[in-house]
Amino acid sequence: xxxxxxxxxxxGTAATLGADLSQLMALLFTGLFIIGWIQAKKKxxxxxxxxxxxxxxxxxxxxxxxxxxxxxxVLAFEGRTGFGGSDFLxxxxxxxxxxxxxxxxxxxxxxxVYMIILGFRAQQIVxxxxxxxxxxxxxxxxxxxxxxxxxxxxxxxxxxxxxxxxGTGFTLRRSIVYIAGALVVGLVxxxxxxxxxxxxxxxxxxxxxxxxxxxxxxxxxxxxxxxYTMLYILYPGxxx
Numbered sequence: 115x116x117x118x119x120x121x122x123x124x125x126g127t128a129a130t131l132g133a134d135l136s137q138l139m140a141l142l143f144t145g146l147f148i149i150g151w152i153q154a155k156k157k158x159x160x161x162x163x164x165x166x167x168x169x170x171x172x173x174x175x176x177x178x179x180x181x182x183x184x185x186x187x188v189l190a191f192e193g194r195t196g197f198g199g200s201d202f203l204x205x206x207x208x209x210x211x212x213x214x215x216x217x218x219x220x221x222x223x224x225x226x227v228y229m230i231i232l233g234f235r236a237q238q239i240v241x242x243x244x245x246x247x248x249x250x251x252x253x254x255x256x257x258x259x260x261x262x263x264x265x266x267x268x269x270x271x272x273x274x275x276x277x278x279x280x281g282t283g284f285t286l287r288r289s290i291v292y293i294a295g296a297l298v299v300g301l302v303x304x305x306x307x308x309x310x311x312x313x314x315x316x317x318x319x320x321x322x323x324x325x326x327x328x329x330x331x332x333x334x335x336x337x338x339x340x341x342y343t344m345l346y347i348l349y350p351g352x353x354x
Contacts, residue, residue: 128350129342136177137342143173144335151328159244163233170226177223199349208344215337222334225327232323236316251316258306266296 123134146169153162197204238247313319345351 123346127346129346133342133346137338139173139176140335140338143169144331147328147331151324154324157245159237159246160242163237163244167230167233170230174223174226177219196345196351197349198351199344203344203349208341211337211344212341215334215341218330218334218337222327222330225323225330229320229324229327232316232320236320246317246320248315248317250314251319252310252314253306255307262300 118131121131123129123131125134125137127134129137146165150162150166150169153165197208199208236246236251237244239245309319309323313322
């Protein structure tokens with residue numbers, strides 16, 4: 115699979131097949147979530163639920179495997195691979211932008227899981243139609259601890275699996291990417307108790323965090339498109 119994704123892409127740029135596929139899927143998922151956002155504004159609860167749920171599950175499956183198994187995020191730490199621009203552009207523009215993009219990727223994936231869970235917790239079905247349920251919505255610290263431990267175990271399994279099955283090795287720089295993921299998981303779960311104090315009402319929390327998550331995905335698409343353009347159109351290097 116790694117060799118297949120490393121083949122020349124289909125968009126007519128210097129990108130690999132994997133990079134072109136990632137860009138195409140980012141466009142698809144962003145478009146789906148924008149449609150889901152419009153459905154929510156129109157109070158089309160059932161359509162919004164299934165479109166966003168299906169889109170987020172598909173997105174999680176695709177980008178988790180792509181970023182963690184292909185190790186694209188390590189580009190932020192591994193040195194100047196695949197970038198043909200000047201040192202100034204590389205260190206002052208490309209690397210900060212790529213690091214910001216990868217950070218948002220991690221946050222976006224975590225928010226996807228969080229919003230799926232929050233959507234089920236905050237919803238009610240009235241006359242066959244899904245609606246957000248108003249009222250206090252809280253979770254215990256014990257449950258948050260269990261979720262963090264499970265998430266850490268999943269990240270550890272992914273780390274070991276990618277090293278053993280895909281031959282990517284167990285380097286310090288690779289480890290930084292996974293450790294950062296675990297820290298962000300802990301941060302998001304820790305912030306949950308603060309979020310409860312600000313927005314104890316489940317309906318209001320879902321609407322506010324839904325808008326935030328949608329904004330993150332739109333920014334992700336923009337930053338991803340810019341890094342794609344710099345890497346494969348404006349300043350292509352020796353590797354994709």
